[in-house]
Amino acid sequence: xxxxxxGSGGREHAxxxxxxxxxxxxxxxxxxxxxxxxxxxxxVALDVANHQAVIDFCRTMQVSFVVVGPEAPLVAGLVDDLxxxxxxxxxxxxxxxxxxxxxxxxxxxCREFSIPTADYERFTSAGPAKAYVARxxxxxxVKADGLAAGKGVIVAMSVAEADAAIDMIFGGAFxxxxxxxxxxxxxxxEEASFFALCDGDHALAFAxxxxxxxxxxxxxxxxxxxxxxxxxxxIMTPAMxxxxxxxxxxxxxxxxxxxxxxxxGLLFAGLMIGPQGPKLIEFNVRFGDPxxxxxLPRVQDDVLALLHGAATGALPQxxxxxxxxxxxxxxxxxxxxxxxxxxGSEIKGVERxxxxxxxxxxxAGTKLDGDKLIANGGRVLNITARGASVAEAQKRAYAAxxxxxxxGGFCRRDIGWxxx
Numbered sequence: 040x041x042x043x044x045x046g047s048g049g050r051e052h053a054x055x056x057x058x059x060x061x062x063x064x065x066x067x068x069x070x071x072x073x074x075x076x077x078x079x080x081x082x083v084a085l086d087v088a089n090h091q092a093v094i095d096f097c098r099t100m101q102v103s104f105v106v107v108g109p110e111a112p113l114v115a116g117l118v119d120d121l122x123x124x125x126x127x128x129x130x131x132x133x134x135x136x137x138x139x140x141x142x143x144x145x146x147x148x149c150r151e152f153s154i155p156t157a158d159y160e161r162f163t164s165a166g167p168a169k170a171y172v173a174r175x176x177x178x179x180x181v182k183a184d185g186l187a188a189g190k191g192v193i194v195a196m197s198v199a200e201a202d203a204a205i206d207m208i209f210g211g212a213f214x215x216x217x218x219x220x221x222x223x224x225x226x227x228x229e230e231a232s233f234f235a236l237c238d239g240d241h242a243l244a245f246a247x248x249x250x251x252x253x254x255x256x257x258x259x260x261x262x263x264x265x266x267x268x269x270x271x272x273x274i275m276t277p278a279m280x281x282x283x284x285x286x287x288x289x290x291x292x293x294x295x296x297x298x299x300x301x302x303x304g305l306l307f308a309g310l311m312i313g314p315q316g317p318k319l320i321e322f323n324v325r326f327g328d329p330x331x332x333x334x335l336p337r338v339q340d341d342v343l344a345l346l347h348g349a350a351t352g353a354l355p356q357x358x359x360x361x362x363x364x365x366x367x368x369x370x371x372x373x374x375x376x377x378x379x380x381x382x383g384s385e386i387k388g389v390e391r392x393x394x395x396x397x398x399x400x401x402x403a404g405t406k407l408d409g410d411k412l413i414a415n416g417g418r419v420l421n422i423t424a425r426g427a428s429v430a431e432a433q434k435r436a437y438a439a440x441x442x443x444x445x446x447g448g449f450c451r452r453d454i455g456w457x458x459x
Contacts, residue, residue, distance in 0.1 A: 041101050042343065044069045044080065045087050045117075046108025049370075049403035049421040050328035054108060054342075055079045056399070057335045061343035068100065074412060075402030087112050090120040097126050104347055105129070110325050113304075114140040114186060129346045131324050134300040138291075139324040142221045143184050149319060152294035154287055156319040159223035165209045168220050172201045178225040182321075183208045185216030189264050190377075192321075194225065226320065228313030229457075231272040232330050233280070235288045235308070236345060238354040239301035242288045243345075245359055246337060247275035248330040249457060254377060256453045263377045264418060267454030269367040269429055270333040274312050283310065283317050291322070303349060332401050332421045333366040367432035367455050368423040369440060371448045373404070376417040380404075384447030386412045389420070392439040397425040397432075400439070414447055429458040 040063055044055055052075040058067055059079045069076045070085035070093075086092055097105065105121055107113055107130040116133030130136075137144040149156040157180070162168035172179055172195075181204040183191030191213050195201035201222070208217035234245040250268035254260040275283075287308055295302045307323035307330075326334075335342065339360040348354045373380035386405070389412060393400040401423060404416015422439050426432035433455045440450060 040064065040103045041066045042068070043083070043093075043097060043102045043105045044108065045105065045112060047071050047073050048108070048328055049401040049418065050326050050331040051108045052076050052401040052403070053332045053335045054106060054326065057338065057342040058106070061341050063341065063343050063347075066100075068102065073402045074405050074407050075400075087117065088115065090117055093117065094121060094124045094126065097121070097124075103127060104350070106346055108325065110136070110139055110186060110323065113324055127347065127350045129350045130304040131302050132300065135295060135302045136324050138295075138302065138306070138322040140186055141184055142182050142321060143219055145322050146221060146223070148291065148294050148298075152290045154290050154294075154319060155315075155317065157224040157226050159221055162220045162222065163218070165205050168205045168222055169202050171222055172198055172205070175222075175224070177201060180223045180225055181205055181208065182221040182223065183213045183217040184219035184221055185213070187213040187216045190262065191216055192262070226311040226313060226318055228311045228318075229274050230320070231274050231310045231312055232268075232327055233272075233275060233283050233308045233310055234327070234330070234334065235284070235306045236349045236354060236359075237292060237302050237304060237306050238349045238352045239303045240292070240296070240352065241354050242284065242292055242306070243354050243359060244280055244284055245305070246270055246334040246361060247272040247280070248327070248333055250327070250330055251451060251454055254451075256451050261377055263372075265327070265329045265370060266372070266451045267367070267369045268329045268333050269365060269432065269455050269458060270330070270337060271361075271365070273458050279312065279317065283308065287317060287319050303352070305349070328403075329368050329370055329418075329421050332368040332423050336366045336399060336423060336425055337362040337364060362425075364425045364427060365429050365432045366423055366425050367429060367436050368401075368421045369436045369450050369454050370403075370418045371420040371422060371440060371443065371445065371450050372418050373414045373416065374447055374449055380417040381447055382413075382415055384414045384445065386414060386419070386448070387444040388442050391442045392422060395435070395439050395442070397435055398439045399423045414445070419448060429455045433459070
């Protein structure tokens with residue numbers, strides 16, 4: 040089949056590589072892609088916000104399946120419009136994408152269907168939100184309701200910090216995403232990311248990962264989109280995976296069906312594993328970044344067949360086959376990230392790193408200037424290594440980073456420390 044992949048980051052490079060291995064694939068198109076996807080797919084200049092343009096392209100090029108990488112096109116209803124045009128698409132409908140697009144929607148679903156999560160309340164103005172914080176005390180978590188590029192969550196260690204976060208969000212720091220605020224209890228435990236493929240009726244456990252959100256070693260500094268990750272998450276034992284499926288994933292699917300908005304695509308559960316078991320922090324409705332870069336190298340099944348099965352209501356009943364190896368990725372970011380990343384510096388040595396044993400280099404924020412590779416974003420490269428253990432994968436990843444010549448970049452040097 041002809042497939043269109045939408046997106047431009049490291050996640051999409053990883054998806055393109057996995058999809059390109061499928062015997063079911065005829066031609067892979069990617070819009071807009073990046074320098075890393077060029078050898079795997081035909082690059083397309085498409086305005087993905089123009090849904091009719093995407094549909095017209097699919098009809099012209101006989102594309103029968105679309106894989107949507109980022110969350111914004113999902114929340115904007117691209118899958119709905121594609122399916123109305125008779126084109127299968129991987130990802131949820133606009134209504135179902137509220138699981139990521141509105142934190143309040145997800146919290147209300149959890150309350151209605153007894154899905155374990157932190158206690159919370161929703162607010163549309165600052166006064167009642169601050170009164171709630173004063174009553175509950177700190178630490179406490181303040182969240183913008185809508186999509187805020189991963190930056191709309193503030194873990195406040197004091198009441199004053201929570202009040203400042205409430206003022207910031209209602210003051211317009213995140214635009215329309217901050218029209219409503221969710222305030223919830225602080226959860227303690229170990230975080231993990233868990234992914235399940237869903238076809239509207241059934242869910243299939245996919246893989247687990249743990250990522251590092253803070254910019255600095257030792258989990259210091261501001262939150263980012265992710266500075267590295269590893270898979271599997273050691274805390275996600277078979278018994279814990281079974282609990283997450285039974286207590287969180289399956290009730291979510293049942294609840295969405297009962298609301299008349301069945302969920303298809305990938306359900307990405309951010310979890311806190313504490314003394315009472317797993318609790319949901321939040322849902323995303325697409326592959327994570329950089330989690331995808333460590334999960335897909337471990338998948339031994341046909342990824343295209345799995346995604347198509349989820350999109351068409353035909354998920355296989357057998358478990359996903361995963362390599363027992365650990366995969367670990369380190370994000371190589373531009374200096375100044377996450378606040379003001381410096382663009383335009385040249386990167387050398389990527390080919391040398393990619394040629395090393397068990398290494399894959401994924402492009403995220405790069406561009407080509409002639410034959411020069413240039414930094415063109417915040418998170419620029421993802422260096423992924425596979426190994427028999429976290430320690431082995433970590434050693435290989437940093438050895439590969441050390442052959443890349445990029446004075447304009449930096450990375451954390453402790454990815455995987457929790458597992459070690």
